[in-house]
């Protein structure tokens with residue numbers, strides 16, 4: 001079991017309040033991702049759940065038990081850090097087993113659990129190596145393995161892929177997704193990368209300046225963002241925001257995703273000039289400077305040849321256009 005309830009958690013460092021009243025429920029087996037820009041408080045929230053940081057007020061409840069003042073080691077959690085935090089002088093096997101040994105787990109049980117975890121994470125060939133003899137990706141798998149053997153109620157991941165190169169990040173992301181499916185464990189994962197959030201999460205918590213902007217499944221946030229912040233944060237390239245007044249609209253801002261615009265050289269809603277074309281192979285990002293809408297991004301599936309300076313018309317899909325009020329909230 002591994003449910004979590006966060007009740008009105010606030011955290012201040014001196015006069016600065018970095019968590020401004022967080023409420024959240026995580027059910028057993030869920031994969032929840034905290035995402036938001038740098039400094040929004042996601043790591044602090046994770047550290048409060050882990051007990052590495054005391055909240056200023058509010059409660060953390062794990063499996064129905066208030067653990068707000070319980071020391072980290074007694075909360076039934078295991079944390080995986082960005083920096084791996086492995087002991088350099090210990091072998092992979094001993095790094096993975098150390099926590100269990102310290103908790104006086106019988107040696108046969110430690111071996112059994114290391115066997116299962118190392119097989120899941122393809123670490124069997126490296127058990128006798130030391131961290132310095134491993135690649136970054138392998139080290140992170142050891143850090144994940146060390147969490148797995150503890151059979152925690154909650155797995156906490158703090159930007160675990162940030163130190164890996166792009167290809168390894170994709171591989172390790174896939175491994176974490178498969179691990180979650182196999183273990184059916186509750187996982188809480190912090191990242192500033194919206195792609196990681198979209199690909200891993202059952203539920204995404206979008207944080208901004210110490211507050212939750214929206215909670216929802218990846219597609220819910222993509223299709224029905226509650227406000228301009230979430231609309232701009234989820235999705236890549238970012239949603240285009242256009243001043244409503246420029247388009248003769250009553251809404252303060254009009255939002256349209258680059259993939260929900262089409263282009264035509266002869267006619268369309270917004271006449272523009274090609275500023276730049278990015279050829280990504282599978283698709284093309286066009287940057288258009290439009291008379292009405294200003295500088296916008298259009299994403300076209302496949303290859304599209306457009307010379308800078310050429311005239312193109314962009315047309316938004318009206319069914320996929322968002323309207324925002326002056327307070328940034330989406331208008332229904």
Ligand SMILES: Nc1ncnc2c1ncn2[C@@H]1O[C@H](COP(=O)(O)OP(=O)(O)OP(=O)(O)O)[C@@H](O)[C@H]1O
Pocket residue numbers: 013018036037038039040041042043044045192
């Ligand atoms: N120990 C501390 N003392 C004072 N301020 C802190 C401390 N830890 C974090 N902060 C501040 O709290 C805010 C939130 O930090 P936090 O690390 O939670 O953000 P984050 O969303 O995880 O950002 P990042 O993605 O950059 O890691 C930041 O402004 C940070 O400077």
